[in-house]
Amino acid sequence: MQRSGKVKLPAGKKVAVNIGVDFDAASVWMGTFDRFSPAYLSRGEFCAEVGAPRLLQLFCKYGITTTWCIPGHTIDTHMEVCREIVAAGHEICHHGYAHENPTHMSYEEEEEILLRGFAALDRLGVKPRGYRSPAWDYSPNTLKLLEKHGFSYDSSLMGNDLHPYRPREVVEINMDKANVFGPPSRIVEIPVSWYLDDFPTQEYVIGGAEGMRSTQEVFERWRDIFDYACDHEEGACYVLTTHPQTIGRAHNIQMLEKLIQHMESRGAWFATLGEIYDAYTDNEADASSS
Numbered sequence: 508m509q510r511s512g513k514v515k516l517p518a519g520k521k522v523a524v525n526i527g528v529d530f531d532a533a534s535v536w537m538g539t540f541d542r543f544s545p546a547y548l549s550r551g552e553f554c555a556e557v558g559a560p561r562l563l564q565l566f567c568k569y570g571i572t573t574t575w576c577i578p579g580h581t582i583d584t585h586m587e588v589c590r591e592i593v594a595a596g597h598e599i600c601h602h603g604y605a606h607e608n609p610t611h612m613s614y615e616e617e618e619e620i621l622l623r624g625f626a627a628l629d630r631l632g633v634k635p636r637g638y639r640s641p642a643w644d645y646s647p648n649t650l651k652l653l654e655k656h657g658f659s660y661d662s663s664l665m666g667n668d669l670h671p672y673r674p675r676e677v678v679e680i681n682m683d684k685a686n687v688f689g690p691p692s693r694i695v696e697i698p699v700s701w702y703l704d705d706f707p708t709q710e711y712v713i714g715g716a717e718g719m720r721s722t723q724e725v726f727e728r729w730r731d732i733f734d735y736a737c738d739h740e741e742g743a744c745y746v747l748t749t750h751p752q753t754i755g756r757a758h759n760i761q762m763l764e765k766l767i768q769h770m771e772s773r774g775a776w777f778a779t780l781g782e783i784y785d786a787y788t789d790n791e792a793d794a795s796s797s
Contacts, residue, residue, distance in 0.1 A: 510691045511672035512789040513742025520776035521737045523744040523783050525697070526573045526767075527662065528562060529639070530554070530592070530751055531606055534580040538606030538641065540712065550752050555585040558755020563595055565760060569767055571777040576602035576639040576662075579627030589631055598779035600637040600662070601628065608642035609649055617646055621656060637780050639663050643699060650676050653694055660695040660784040662746060667698045669736050669743040671787045695787055697746060697780050702728060704748040709759055722762040729766055737773050744783050745775075 514523045529535075533551030536542045566573055575592050577599055582589050593599060603609075604623040612620070628635055638653055640663035653661055664674055673691035680686055701707055708725055711718030729747065736743040754763055770777075778786075 509666060509672050509675075510789055510791055511667055511670045512787055512791075513670065514744050514783055515786045515788065516742065516776050519774060521774035522733065522740075522770075522776065523778050523786070524733070524770055524775040525744065525746045525778055525780050525783060526566075526571065527639070527699075527746060527748045527780070528559075528573055528575045528597075528751060529602065529748060530559060530575050530577045530581050530589075531602075531641075532578075532581040532585060532752070534578040534604075534606040535641075535750075538578075538580075538603070539608065540715070554750070554752035554755070555581070555588050558751030558753075559585075559588050559592070561755045561760055562749075562751055563591065565764060565767075566597070567595065569771070569777075571767070572596055572598070572779055572782075573777075574598040574600055574637070574662075574780045576600040577628075578602045578606050578641065579604040579624040580606070582627040582631050586631070593631065593633065598637075598781050599628065599631070599633045599635055600639050600780065601625070601635045601658070602639050603641040606641040608644065609640060609646045610642060610644050612646050612648075614648045614652070617648055618652055621652060625656075636660065636784070637662060637697075639699075643701075647676075650674060650692055650694070654692060658694060660697055660780060662697045662699055662780055664696050665698055665700060666696065668700055668732075669740045669745065671695050671697045671744060671783065673789070695784050697744060697783055699746055699748055703732060703746060705753045705759065706748075706750055709756075710750070710753045722758050726762045726766060730769055733766075733770055733775070734773070746780075 532554045536547040636659045674696040676689040708720040
């Protein structure tokens with residue numbers, strides 16, 4: 508069975524909330540969508556020059572520390588903005604180099620991308636504790652590589668929705684009999700969800716995502732998931748994933764501020780992924796110590 512656990516919350520707090528910022532800039536268009544035209548690249552420019560500063564101002568207003576998952580390409584292209592993020596006290600995670608999908612990479616190819624991302628983070632003066640796959644997906648080698656390179660936690664998978672857990676490699680994938688899991692990793696998975704991501708509903712992609720949904724509809728879904736965690740899940744974490752070129756648009760950032768106000772009113776603990784990792788305990792460990 509899955510080994511999951513709880514987050515030890517500060518006194519008076521109901522749910523750990525991480526606002527994650529995937530600061531992809533142009534890399535998402537190049538590395539994921541294979542789009543290099545000036546219009547798409549200008550959306551990456553908006554991400555760095557407009558969206559990111561708006562988010563930094565909003566987080567400063569509410570005293571919130573967040574986690575920014577930054578591809579190496581963004582660091583190298585927009586170093587000044589990245590330095591402002593670090594100076595503001597936000598956490599930085601490894602997020603590939605040019606938003607590459609590792610799913611079909613060889614072990615060597617995937618490790619080379621990891622090393623390229625580490626080199627960019629080093630130029631920023633950051634040693635990351637956590638990783639987020641640019642594709643929210645793994646290759647058969649990803650978990651081994653994360654363990655090899657000393658990551659403490661990952662935030663890419665979806666085996667739970669409101670509780671961290673220990674990811675397991677599926678060592679056998681079968682259509683005619685049961686799949687076989689390997690042992691739980693030492694790495695903690697702090698899970699993501701497409702239902703808590705701004706990009707699918709709010710970012711227009713020609714021939715892809717519609718991106719024109721009502722902000723009220725998105726707000727209500729994000730609020731309802733948070734309220735469920737408050738009311739039904741002890742020691743839960745709520746991981747919201749945003750993108751400056753998406754949530755940083757005028758209509759969306761007002762919706763995010765409204766959500767922050769609601770969460771504050773119900774006792775959210777706004778935390779980095781690293782803080783959630785530090786406050787996490789396996790249920791199994793809880794049982795053995797009682």
